[in-house]
Amino acid sequence: MSRLSARLFSHFYTPLALLLGGLAAARQPSLNEFFTSLFNVLPTVLLLVGGAFCIAYARIREACLLAVTYLSYFLLDTQVDHYRLTGTLLPEAALTFHLCCLLLPALYGLYALWHERTHLLQDGLARLAVLFAVAVPAFALARRFPEATLDWLAEIRWPFLQADWLPLIQLAYPVFVVALLGLFIQYLRRPRPVHAAKLVVLAGLLLMLPQVFSRPGALNVLSSVMMLALVVSIAQEAYQMAFRDELTGLPGRRALNERLQRLGRHYVIAMADVDRFKAFNDTYGHDVGDQVLRLVASRLRKIGGGGRAYRYGGEEFALVFPGRDLQHCLPYLEAVRGAIESYPLQLRDKTSRPKIAEQGRQHRGAGAAGTVSVTISIGAAERLATQRTPEEVIKTADQALYSAKGAGRNCVRAHGDNRRGAVRAEKQTTSA
Structure with missing residues (x-):
């Protein structure tokens, strides 16, 4: 099933x-x-x-x-x-x-x-x-x-x-x-x-x-x-x-807030953001933007290492790893980043789309108007003794996310690690 x-x-x-x-x-x-x-x-x-x-x-x-x-x-x-x-x-x-x-x-x-x-x-x-x-x-x-x-x-x-x-x-x-x-x-x-x-x-x-x-x-x-x-x-x-977020099916901001209240002393929070999301909406329309969000959510939902994904708002997502440390989580974050990058999102010409689902499955890949490569940037932070609340850890993860954006996007960066915490893939040309 x-x-x-x-x-x-x-x-x-x-x-x-x-x-x-x-x-x-x-x-x-x-x-x-x-x-x-x-x-x-x-x-x-x-x-x-x-x-x-x-x-x-x-x-x-x-x-x-x-x-x-x-x-x-x-x-x-x-x-x-x-x-x-x-x-x-x-x-x-x-x-x-x-x-x-x-x-x-x-x-x-x-x-x-x-x-x-x-x-x-x-x-x-x-x-x-x-x-x-x-x-x-x-x-x-x-x-x-x-x-x-x-x-x-x-x-x-x-x-x-x-x-x-x-x-x-x-x-x-x-x-x-x-x-x-x-x-x-x-x-x-x-x-x-x-x-x-x-x-x-x-x-x-x-x-x-x-x-x-x-x-x-x-x-x-x-x-x-x-x-x-x-x-x-x-x-x-x-x-x-x-x-629960209706568009992506992920738990929403309120569910995240509830989960943050039940975290222990050791956890990791990662913030993920879709790269150039506004450009997707401006170029291809909001329906394609929704497809992008659903694609990213479907991959983040499969995150390993004991993590769980939440839609934080807009094109931003949060991943929570209770009882984990940063070094344990980084490989799983990099894996999900690579999974999203390697999945080409096909754009179809709506005027030639088959009205019958079976015909659509048989002709999948044909008649595509183009493909786009979706990438995300991720910033991760571990709860430290100086941080009293999960909200402070989220702010730290946001800082790492900004660092990942500044490093050229499409990478994972850990807070406080300017070198080893960043994993960046080679940029791929976006085709349409």
Whole structure:
């Protein structure tokens, strides 16, 4: 499995783990008093906490998903409680259940695919209007004509699809399939943790509904873990927005600041800067500049020697080596500098770029508008007894970086070493 596919699949780790745990708990014959009480209040707690979290981060779409899931849970919980206490179903139980099976995937899929485009309040009101426009007439019709509505919902329209392993009404399955397909395409287009969670949650709701009356805790447990999966995915994206640089995928400045607070007494910090980066942007445009930053980040991410790369800002990167000394780190810094220099960045003519990815892979290297050689300068500094804080070490590494720039760029220079600390490669002609 490639690193990209592994990273994308990691978006599913948490929601799938929650789903599997919820399915395992729902299959238990009975839950003890503690877990029964917990799962009775957890959906409401998650709605309130998760809803507040979504509003604080302007995630009205996810707030609506929590609301739709909770509304279905609330309607079904009344029926399940009566069935659990008396062993009989309320007269409206079947109709309520079938309506939830149909409307839940329809509204969930609609809200999950509906992008936020306007003001937060306007967006929320629009979604609320859709909820009322769909749910209120449906339940009003069911209340006014219960038998006719139940017969229409339960009608067998496709006899060849009638099977014991498809216990829901037939109309529910096409809606679930369309919604799942739409969410899958959404994830492929924009692989994000919250999009992965939406897909897993909808699949979990599909697995939950047939167990609502047959297993005592299925509704409470699975509703809770599915709502929890949505909240966790929002928190995960909030963390990534705060601590990870979106362009390069490296940890960002805030993550670096957090790491600096946990360094010991011995460490090395190196500052790397892309040579003549402004010239790349001015000559080839900002899209090529972004390619350069991604290229440099991909190589710095592979730094050895126990180091870790961070995007410091602009075209500057920081590399932290906890528990290391300078002489240990210099060979690894030189290796990554050479790896970046030896990788020619191909510039393509956008007008002749194949629109199909497979054709692009087959013709890779052909039709290139030119190549550019990307180089970086690196300044490194070791924490000394005279330096009290990591910020002072960063300033020292910056001084070494300026020294590397003054030495002709494309080299590694250690602070306080004017000769042995500098390793400079022969300049290569930039072609375009």
